[in-house]
Amino acid sequence: MKAVKLVFGLICLAILASNIWAMSRWSEARGVYDDICYLRQAHLFQRFGAGGLDTNALRDDDRYFEGKMKEIAFSEWKDPAQWPCHNPMQGGKLVLQYPPGTGFLLALFPEGHQVVPLYIAASLIxxxxxxxxxxxxxxxxxxxxxxxxxALAVYLMVNPAKASYSVAPTMAVCAVAGFLTAVWLSRDKRSVLMIALIGLLLGASVNFRLPNALLAAGYFLFLGIPFLWTRSLATFVQGLAFGAGVLVGMVPTLAAQAINAGSALATTYGSADVVGPTFDLAVFGQYLRDMQFVLILLAVGATAWLLGARERHKRLAALVVAGNLAFNLGFFMTHPIFTPYYVVPITMLSLWTLSFAGLLQPAATREAASVGCEPASLEALPR
Incomplete structure (x- = not known):
């Protein structure tokens, strides 16, 4: 079995090396509006520090964004009202629509060499x-x-993660959060600090993409529904810790919205991007023909498999994932826009959680194995 592990380990490392080689040749001027807007946010952080949260178009007094627009031959580069990814707010100012997290991470690297290090760092995680x-x-x-x-997870860091700079850090956070979720559920006594950390990570992911807020839905259902039944103080504390973690993680986005949109709860997205749910067979069909459908099938299949598992922590992990998948897929399948990465975060968070839940042993099982005995029933183990 060690030889098989070594082979798969080498396969993952080979894919990583291939990805890094491909990433090293990427251009930061590929003509995609989103890319340039994320780079503008990074430039603001590098110029103004925390003051870079203010993305008012008037702050482009060094003509950085204008230069980026000219590089891609954008015809209206002189007119901020025509700039992509910018929306008018009260008072007439124009601001970036995206949350600040992706730009902040890009700002950690030297200008002109920001995207490749970000993707390599996320891929290494x-x-x-x-x-x-x-x-x-x-x-x-x-x-x-x-x-x-x-191997699949490492490969996805190029395709479809390349489609948006916000996907790479989201994928890394989903991997870590999935691992921690499995660890949390495998403990006999679930740590309040760990569920708070999971909440913090998922809240922080909102700073990369606002729809990442939906990634916390299954956890709220998992913690909230049992509390309504039992009124357990322990469940309430865990739910409170998770919610507090999510809120703290979202602070940069809430601050950016307060600065740019006038309220922490106001969106910087335009009305064209904020639409009600509807069911469109054409959009649904696009998911069926996309790689995302394979990930959905894998996540749903693994969830169904673990729901019938003998080990309690595996069933609990499947319950968290089932609620999360249902909520997120219900949202995106009724969202009238399709992209090649919309459901990738929820499917990868689900698969990481289920994978590690299947691999980890609860403490009581490890103790029983260490003394050479097998418990007759895991349900009989102390909680």
Missing amino acids: VCGLALSGIVLARTPWSVVGAGVFG
Whole structure:
């Protein structure tokens, strides 16, 4: 089995090396409006520090964004009212529509060489967790499963993650949050600090993409519904800790919205981007023909499989994921716009959670194995 683990580990590393080689040749001027707007946010952070949260078009007094517009031959580069990714707010100012997280991460790297290091750093995190899963696998089938999923996760850091700079850090956060969720559920006593950390990570992911706020839905359902039934103080504290973590993680976005839109709860997106739910067969059909549909099938299939597992922590992980998948897929399948990455975050968070839930053993099981006995029933173990 060690040889199989080594083979899959080398496959993941080979894909990582191939990705890094491909990334090293990427251009930051590929003509995509979103790219240039994220780079403008990064430029503002590098110029003004925390003051870069203010994305008013008037702050382009050094003509940075104008220069980027000219590079891609944008005809209205002189007129801020025509700039892409900018929307008018009260008082007539024009601001970036995106939350500040992606720009902040890009600002950590030197101008002109920001995108490639961001993607490499995110890929290293994903690959590290993929290798960890392979190491944790204890049976031949689990080694194969962890190896195939790890290779897929590393590959996805190029396609479809390249479609938007916000996807790369989101993928890394989903991998870490999925691992921590599995660890949290495998403990006999679930740590309040750990669920707060999971909430913090998911809240921080909102700073990359606002729809990432939906990634926390399944956790709120998992913690909220049992509290309504039992009125348990422990469940209430865990739910409160998770909610507080999510809120703290979102602080940069809330601050940016307060500065740019006049209220922490006001969006900087235009009316064309804020639309009510509707069901469009054409949009649904696009998902069926896209790689995202494969990820959806994998996530749904793995959830159904673990719902029938003997181990309690696996069933609990499947319950968290089931609620999260239902909520998120329900939203995006009724969203009248399709992109190649919309449901990738929720499917990857789900698959990372389920993968590690299947690989980790609860503490009581490990103790029983260490003394050479197998408990007759995991349901009989103390909670």
